[in-house]
Amino acid sequence: xxxxxxxxxxxxxxxxxxxxxxxxxxxxxxxxxxxxxxxxxxxxxxxxxxxxxxxxxxxxxxxxxxxxxxxxxxxxxxxxxxxxxxxxxxxxxxxx
Amino acid sequence: xxxxxxxxxxxxxxxxxxxxxxxxxxxxxxxxxxxxxxxxxxxxxxxxxxxxxxxxxxxxxxxxxxxxxxxxxxxxxxxxxxxxxxxxxxxxxxxxxxxxxxxxxxxxxxxxxxxxxxxxxxxxxxxxxxxxxxxxxxxxxxxxxxxxxxxxxxxxxxxxxxxxxxxxxxxxxxxxxxxxxxxxxxxxxxxxxxxxxxxxxxxxxxxxxxxxxxxxxxxxxxxxxxxxxxxxxxxxxxxxxxxxxxxxxxxxxxxxxxxxxxxxxxxxxxxxxxxxxxxxxxxxxxxxxxxxxxxxxxxxxxxxxxxxxxxxxxxxxxxxxxxxxxxxxxxxxxxxxxxxxxxxxxxxxx
Numbered sequence: 001x002x003x004x005x006x007x008x009x010x011x012x013x014x015x016x017x018x019x020x021x022x023x024x025x026x027x028x029x030x031x032x033x034x035x036x037x038x039x040x041x042x043x044x045x046x047x048x049x050x051x052x053x054x055x056x057x058x059x060x061x062x063x064x065x066x067x068x069x070x071x072x073x074x075x076x077x078x079x080x081x082x083x084x085x086x087x088x089x090x091x092x093x094x095x096x
Numbered sequence: 097x098x099x100x101x102x103x104x105x106x107x108x109x110x111x112x113x114x115x116x117x118x119x120x121x122x123x124x125x126x127x128x129x130x131x132x133x134x135x136x137x138x139x140x141x142x143x144x145x146x147x148x149x150x151x152x153x154x155x156x157x158x159x160x161x162x163x164x165x166x167x168x169x170x171x172x173x174x175x176x177x178x179x180x181x182x183x184x185x186x187x188x189x190x191x192x193x194x195x196x197x198x199x200x201x202x203x204x205x206x207x208x209x210x211x212x213x214x215x216x217x218x219x220x221x222x223x224x225x226x227x228x229x230x231x232x233x234x235x236x237x238x239x240x241x242x243x244x245x246x247x248x249x250x251x252x253x254x255x256x257x258x259x260x261x262x263x264x265x266x267x268x269x270x271x272x273x274x275x276x277x278x279x280x281x282x283x284x285x286x287x288x289x290x291x292x293x294x295x296x297x298x299x300x301x302x303x304x305x306x307x308x309x310x311x312x313x314x315x316x317x318x319x320x321x322x323x324x325x326x327x328x329x330x331x332x333x334x335x336x337x338x339x340x341x342x343x344x345x346x347x348x349x350x351x352x353x354x355x356x357x358x359x360x361x362x363x364x365x366x367x368x369x370x371x372x373x374x375x376x377x378x379x380x381x382x383x384x385x386x387x388x389x390x391x392x393x394x395x396x397x398x399x400x401x402x403x404x405x406x407x408x409x410x411x412x413x414x415x416x417x418x419x420x421x422x423x424x425x426x427x428x429x430x431x432x433x434x435x436x437x438x439x440x441x442x443x444x445x446x
Contacts, residue, residue, distance in 0.1 A: 015436065021178040022432050028171035032140035034130040068440055075433045076142050077172060081165070082426040084151045088163075089419050092153045 010038075010056040011063035019043065023051045029077070030070035035061050107133060113338060113400040118388045126169055126403070159329075160411040161418035164336075166404065173333055173406045179425040180331035182319035185224075186415050187217040187238060189312045189324075196309040199268075201300040206308070209300075210242075211324045213270050214293040214413040215314055220424075221285070225315045234279035238290055238314040241276050244268055246302035266302050271295035273312070293414035327421055329411040335401035337378045343396050345373045353393055356386040379407070 015022070023041040030039045038056040055063040109115065111133070115122045130138040137144075149167035156162075165173060192207040199206075217238055225236040244265050252261045259266050270292040277285075300308065319326035339361065345353055350373035354362040363376040388394045410418040 018432070021175045021183070022429075024171040025175040025429070026433075028126070028169055029140065031129045032138065034139045064440065068437065071433045071437050071440075073140055073142065074172075075430050075437075077145065077168075078426050078430045078433070080142075080146055080149065081151070081168070081172075082423060082430075084149065085163075085419075085422060085426070088151045088153050089156075092156065 009059075009061070009063055010054070011067075013053045013055070013067065014050055015053055016050045018051050019049055023053065025074060026053065026070055029073045030055060030066050032073075033066045033069060035059070036066050039066075109400075111136075112403045114335065114403055116383065116385065116399040116401070118385075118394060123403075126171075154407075156419070159414060159418070160409065161422070162407065162409050163422075165406045165408060168404060168406065170403075173408075175429055176422070176425050177331055177333055177408075179428050180328050180410060180421060181326055183428055184327050184421055184424050185219045185316050185318050186325050186327045187215050187219050187222060187314045187316055188322075189213065189215070189240070190315045190317065191232075191313040193311040193313075194309075195311065196307055199300050199302050199306045199308055206300060206310070210310070210312055211322070213273075213297055213299075214415050215240075215290065216293045216415060217288075217290045217314065218416065219316050222316045224317075232278075232313050232315070234281050234284070236315060237278060238281075239276040239278050240273045240290075240312040240314065241310070242268070242273050242299075242312065243307075243309045244272050244302070245307035246304050248304040263302075263304055267298060268300045268302060268308060269295060270297040270299060272299075276311070327413060327415050328418075329413050331408070331410045331421075333406045333408045335403065336405035336407060337381045337383060338400045338402050339375050339378045339381065340398045340400070341373065341375060341396060342398055345393075345396055346370050349373075349392060349396075352390060353387070353397070356390065356393065358382050358384075 020043070023043070027039055027041050030036055035057050036055060037058045039054065041051050041053040043051050053067075055066050057063050057066060110123050111128050114124055127133075128136065128138045132138065145167065149165075152164040152166070154162045154164060189207075189211045192203075192210055194203050194207075197203055197206060201209075215238070222238075223236045225232060229236075246263055246265045249262055249264055256262060273292055275290045302308070317325040339357070347370060350362075350364050350371050353373050354364060356362075358381050360377055361375065361381045362373050364371045365374055366372075383399065385399065387397050387399070408422075410422060412418040412421055416424070
């Protein structure tokens, strides 16, 4: 992970060894944050596996905060999906 | 008031349906981000998500699983699909040490074929091999041996031309691969039976005097590295179809409409002597868009898909059951997030 930008509000994170799998889902979670003015990601070159992930926030919020919140929210989503899926499987196998 | 209602229906449609028009698809991208629609609460709320989210397991057979995920977005559903295809690890043959190969199958072709054979070994019991480690230790390598020689059958009839009668061992199957335990693997896995998933995969054909004697090392890898490591035959999803009839359709038009869709989607009911069409089960449709080829019908039907209802279909190659694969994929996505969270916390940002 590297970060550089003009001030704390607009930061471009460079995530190594990542691609659309994490990039798109993380972009979705960060966009759902009302403090974020702009969020996008791009793959710099298809031969290298790294993505540029840019977050710009409204106001004075440092851009690392939506990034961290997005990651935590995505973990929460995955955890809930996993729990629901396993409960469903258990119920189905217990029912038959 | 009518215009306001229509406008509201329009935004509802834009928010949660992907509409298939005659020449293109509309409303493809998710637009429900905070600030886009006045009056809608779009900011992320874990509780609202949990209330709206559900999973339904439709069909579970031994090699394949069909389940629905409702209430999730395309980005995350696609992430699960990509991880199932490329990032769930499995064990597969990586290095083939050829001691003797006098068959007509070249060494590298034989090695390629051996690599693609799915091996029934739970990858969670093994570690990844360290980079640059050529030897392989017992915690990251499984060793298999394939040693077979073809010989002539002296009891065969004189005029027979059937190779099954004439020769012994002329077809090399995956069942001829035997596990050779390394180090303390017999103690670590006392009742484990490591072998290829299918016994009847034909590897090579031999004739008398030809033999194959190879030693194989299996390592743990992911599909991104080489497709032989992919644990699924395929993993795909589609969105739930949503067919709406904009006007009542009767008689011959109803018959024609029923033929335009897959069987079971449209049913014809007899109401007061007239035949009226009704959408019975939109889920079965494969959306061939045959309706748009008929001038009379194309404006009476709206073909759409429900944006957040995903019908997943996962077929496993047999290494791990498909429900385990889905759980592993979700855990891998969590692992990726955790990795970046840890990095964020450990490296101070300037």
